[in-house]
Amino acid sequence: MPRIPGVSGELLGGERDMTAGVWIEQIVARCGTECHQILGEVAEDEAAIRRPVENLLSAAATHFGLELHLHPEARRPDLGIRPDLAARVGRDKQHIVGYIELKSPEKLNINPGACAGTTASSGRACRGFPI
Numbered sequence: 001m002p003r004i005p006g007v008s009g010e011l012l013g014g015e016r017d018m019t020a021g022v023w024i025e026q027i028v029a030r031c032g033t034e035c036h037q038i039l040g041e042v043a044e045d046e047a048a049i050r051r052p053v054e055n056l057l058s059a060a061a062t063h064f065g066l067e068l069h070l071h072p073e074a075r076r077p078d079l080g081i082r083p084d085l086a087a088r089v090g091r092d093k094q095h096i097v098g099y100i101e102l103k104s105p106e107k108l109n110i111n112p113g114a115c116a117g118t119t120a121s122s123g124r125a126c127r128g129f130p131i
Contacts, residue, residue, distance in 0.1 A: 071085065074086030074096070086099055
């Protein structure tokens, strides 16, 4: 059975299969712990949280038996943006299922309507993406 590093219990079946609330709480708590440990170090906060977020998404994909691939700084020349991550599932390299734009935990309002500069233009460009 696949295991998520740092998360107890068997996943994807087995005697110790976790309920949805438990495994989600555990992977989110692990992400929070990882973020807390790294924030304020050398890297900018937004860049620092990338690895913990990647770990969170990978853990969720593993739970559902998905083959997740994350691609950093995924350019979208057609929209003039470069989201922090593109997510694809499976082996088809052209099948992007979503984009992730990370923001520093210090930003209190990440609503695209409240953003300015490149954050606002990226937000407007991404309005057509599913949430």
